[in-house]
Amino acid sequence: MFCVQRIEYGANLSFSPNFSENSVYVLFDPGNFEQKHRNFMNVLKSSNRCSLFADLPEDEYKSLRPMLFAIQSHQQWEDLIRVLKEQIPLEQFRSFMFIESSITDIYELQKHIKHYLTGRLKNGRIALVRLYDPIVFLRLQNIWPEDGIQEFWRPFLVWHIWDDIENIAITFRKDINNA
Numbered sequence: 001m002f003c004v005q006r007i008e009y010g011a012n013l014s015f016s017p018n019f020s021e022n023s024v025y026v027l028f029d030p031g032n033f034e035q036k037h038r039n040f041m042n043v044l045k046s047s048n049r050c051s052l053f054a055d056l057p058e059d060e061y062k063s064l065r066p067m068l069f070a071i072q073s074h075q076q077w078e079d080l081i082r083v084l085k086e087q088i089p090l091e092q093f094r095s096f097m098f099i100e101s102s103i104t105d106i107y108e109l110q111k112h113i114k115h116y117l118t119g120r121l122k123n124g125r126i127a128l129v130r131l132y133d134p135i136v137f138l139r140l141q142n143i144w145p146e147d148g149i150q151e152f153w154r155p156f157l158v159w160h161i162w163d164d165i166e167n168i169a170i171t172f173r174k175d176i177n178n179a
Contacts, residue, residue, distance in 0.1 A: 022100040024071040029132045033095040043080045044069045048106045066132040070106045093162035100158040134161040
């Protein structure tokens with residue numbers, strides 16, 4: 001369904017989204033992020049945004065809830081990447097995921113992702129799935145059933161993450177020929 005392209009540390013954050021055909025989003029997980037490094041928010045202040053935890057009990061944890069931001073232009077993208085490279089320590093890059101999607105409405109995208117934020121354990125209990133955490137995201141690609149992973153990837157074209165264990169950026173790109 002998709003192939004994985006690994007981008008080495010030296011080429012970190014060198015990808016450029018296709019704004020002419022896709023909507024571009026940043027998924028930010030503040031749970032592992034130090035408050036002092038939040039200068040990048042100035043670049044996103046005019047962006048549409050929403051919490052992935054909207055309408056869930058976890059949404060009350062405002063400083064910890066993952067946020068989805070719409071990137072409105074190539075210039076805003078370049079400004080964000082410049083600020084991240086200049087001001088964010090490498091170990092903090094894991095808090096960001098960059099998404100290219102066919103979905104143009106941020107709330108529609110949020111609804112799609114939110115559907116995958118819970119899973120049923122073997123004992124029947126429901127658990128939060130930290131899909132927005134790169135370590136979890138990488139593992140999910142190997143354990144989801146084929147029909148589940150195809151449905152998840154339906155609106156996504158590209159998903160960029162930072163793997164802080166291997167210190168490399170990884171791009172998941174949907175293979176349109178096999179979709």
